[in-house]
Amino acid sequence: MAITHEQMRAVLTEHVEAENARDSARVLATYSRENAVFEDAATGRRYEGGEAIVGDNYRHLWDGFPGLERRVTRWTLGEDSAVIELVLSGTHSGDFRGVPATGKDVEFRIIAHFQFDDEGRIQQETAYYDSATFLRQLGLTR
Numbered sequence: 001m002a003i004t005h006e007q008m009r010a011v012l013t014e015h016v017e018a019e020n021a022r023d024s025a026r027v028l029a030t031y032s033r034e035n036a037v038f039e040d041a042a043t044g045r046r047y048e049g050g051e052a053i054v055g056d057n058y059r060h061l062w063d064g065f066p067g068l069e070r071r072v073t074r075w076t077l078g079e080d081s082a083v084i085e086l087v088l089s090g091t092h093s094g095d096f097r098g099v100p101a102t103g104k105d106v107e108f109r110i111i112a113h114f115q116f117d118d119e120g121r122i123q124q125e126t127a128y129y130d131s132a133t134f135l136r137q138l139g140l141t142r
Helices: 003-022 024-030 050-064 132-135
Strands: 039-040 045-048 068-076 080-092 105-116 122-129
Touching: 003 024, 003 068, 003 105, 024 050, 039 050, 045 050, 068 105, 105 132, 122 132
Parallel strands: 039 122
Antiparallel strands: 039 045, 068 080, 080 105, 105 122
């Protein structure tokens, strides 16, 4: 089954809205039922399977940045994949991967590439961002 641009846009809109709502069941529903992958290119972390994606990656983000908001600023839609540019903003008010809350505000851009499966769900998401900017905003590096 070929996925249309409208379907890609609808799945990614739901995905971002579910992330902003911190709703793990909704986020999980946007991913492929089998062999889903989330890759954080900046850290080299790779999460395979929906439970690992939600249970590790998203849980750490939601714990460390409870009010984190994503705003899509650009869409690029291809044949079976899409790229969105987002601005992430929030306050580091909880533990994030062993780093205690700094109380610092962050706002940085991310490019996320999405590959879709035959059912129109996200097969793989790869996120690209400048980790130095992120760490500097947290006050962890210059």
